[in-house]
Amino acid sequence: MENLGLFFALAGAVCSALMAGIGSSIGVGHAGQAAAGVVTEDPSKFSKVLILQLLPGTQGIYGLLIAFITLTQIGIMGGDSNISLEKGLLYFAACMPMAFVGLVSAIQQANAAVSAIALVSKKPDQFGKAMIFPAMVETYAILALLVSILSIFGIASLSI
């Protein structure tokens, strides 16, 4: 039990990849169903609805990003893996914004994406606007990503 710090840090990294990944897979799945429906009617809209389907997929990537940065910082990918309990808990906390916001925002973004897909199926020329609605939701995932990244880099330079 002497390396509990490492455990917490790893748990944080895993949570961010896990929860953001779950959110994105649910989101991309929903949007994919809507997109497939449009393509049955009009295969020529494939490229447009594909882009809209992929929009909720970025949260999973951000989650992976946070997980990877944490793994390199705590020495799981090679290097010194001696992490104090305090630092481990800090890493855990730093990963939480991405984990939770990633999970929820991906699902909500998917709802917006499904509606945007419906919009494109009726008015393909409004693609530019349709793309913006889901992108608005993503802002919050990006903000969470920033907070997580800045915290993780910040923790590395703390001496506790």
Added chain:
Amino acid sequence: MSVLPMKRVLICALKKDRKEILEFLQRQGACEIHSTLACDDVFMRQDKTQAAATYHRSAEQCEQALTVLGEHAPEKSGLLSMLDGKTAISDDEFEERIKSVNDAMQDVSSILAYDKKCTDAKAEIPRIESQVVALEPWLGYDLPLDFDGTKASAVFTGTLPGDLTLDQAEAMIKEQTPEVDDLDVNVISSAPEQTCLYIICGRKHEDEVREALRKLNFAKPPASSTNPVEAKTGLEERLGELNNILTTNDAKIKELAVEREKIRFASDYYRLRADKYDVLSQLSQSRVTFIVEAYIEERYCDSLGKYMNEKFDLIFETEDPAPDEEPPVALKNNGFVSPVESVVESYSLPTKHEFDPSTLVSIFYYFLFGMMLSDAGYGIIIVIATSLALLKKKNMGEGMKRTMKMFLYCGISTTFWGFMFGSFFGDAVNVIATTFFGRPDIKLSPIWFDQLDSPMRMLSFCFLVGIIHLFVGLGAKAYGCFKNHDPLGALYDCIFWYMLVGGAIFYLLTLPMMSSMLGIATLSAGVGKVAGVVAIIGLIGVILTGGRESHNWFKRILKGLYSAYGITSWLSDILSYSRLLALGLATGVIAQVFNKMGSMVATGTGLIGVIFFIIIFIIGHTLNLLINALGAYVHTNRLEYVEFFGKFYDGGGKAFEPFKQNTKYFTIKEEL
């Protein structure tokens, strides 16, 4: 940066030239027909919608035939064929090909007829197959299934539910009909769900037996007037026939696949004619003359008028649109800016009170896209791919060409930022040098700084870019005010805001807390005082003028206070530019993940390791490039639409849709 000036044109010409003039205008594609004249006793409109509908239908049939051909004899097409664009044909060739249209239409109707036969056959086959299945249990019976007996005897053929033996069935029926003595029960076949039987009895007991069988849920066999074996052979013959129909018609359609080009031409030809007839119904026509009213781009006015006057007897008049009129909008920009016109268009075109924001949009578009993707390797790939496409595919459609050019410029910007931040396929240079050559000291050093090493520095830079972007937007608003002769509006809505936001930013930078967080030098207290005063003047200005449309001072100040509250939207707008950092880091870090995966496999495994490294490298970076290019595209659009346009641009103009050759497969080259 310009919206093309439009003129109204009125052409009055003789009816005998009508066909030629319309075809000429269609070929030029410089006018949008816009009829306003009312009908009177002399000038009337002819209703040609019927004819137009016929041509639309013919074009539609051609498309259907082409779809059928596509299903039966798919064309070999590469992945890049979508870039091919339309085939160019000359004017003479066009005239020549018109002769083939009738042939093509015959082919179209035969293709559609063959296809109908195929669809009918395809629909019938499963029906017959199910009938064959239904006959299977009756094959042991050698009388027609609808045979109901002779003069003296009655025959019942049918099924009872459940798997019954002969004795069980007999017992069940006898139980219901105790007084019938001449009953003969026979089992033809039995399966778990039903037993097929035939029962013979004397005619005199027919009703009693029928009643008894009804109670036992006796069901009729499939309808057939021949015996089951013959019926089955008949059905199988029909199946053979149907399959035959399928193959022969399929072959016939395949034979016609060589006519594909002809049908495509016919489709375009009918589309052109339909458009012409649509226009024809909008024209005012008298007995011998007709009038075309249209919007025309000013730059074509003189040449078109001169040419038409020489060629036909007509009156060609142009005038400026009335002040209260909203002429359609067409944009014209240089090669660097025009690719982003589609970005502006998909937001909204400018109205006549606004100017074309394309130039401003284009500079920031390339800049922001590059910052978000920020990897030299990916940038070079984009540049190579788009330039190859532009060089190789000469006939590429106009829209596709612009998209390619846009990504070409974005690619150049991406390469630039990639070298600035020292990212080439992530840290590929260092990973390859370390893994394969044992030289961890070799790496691509950034020209400016590494985003991953100093994220706070990058974040400050992102905010700076954001502030510049937003201030340029505000400047554009001031420009718009001046253009509409409203210099006071520029002072109230722009200058005061510059003072307020700019002053506030400088004031914040004098606080040690802010500057240490952003990692820049703290400004001196004197600057802070000046900045504070400027900000407060701006704030007072905004409060006093923000609600200037109200005359009641109390209301006006309240509205002014509300508009000063808009400072919070400035805060969120600036923070929104942090996505430049987040997306830039995402590209870099994920590229590193793939490099790391590759190097883990490759370390100490020799040649096989090298192969695996290459495979992981290619797949991983392709994936990363696609996903992050999508992200950069979406978020660049967002920054332009929401943050930038939010400051000054509403749009709402109607696009210029000239009467032109709206074809799908061919373009006719000008020979003027």
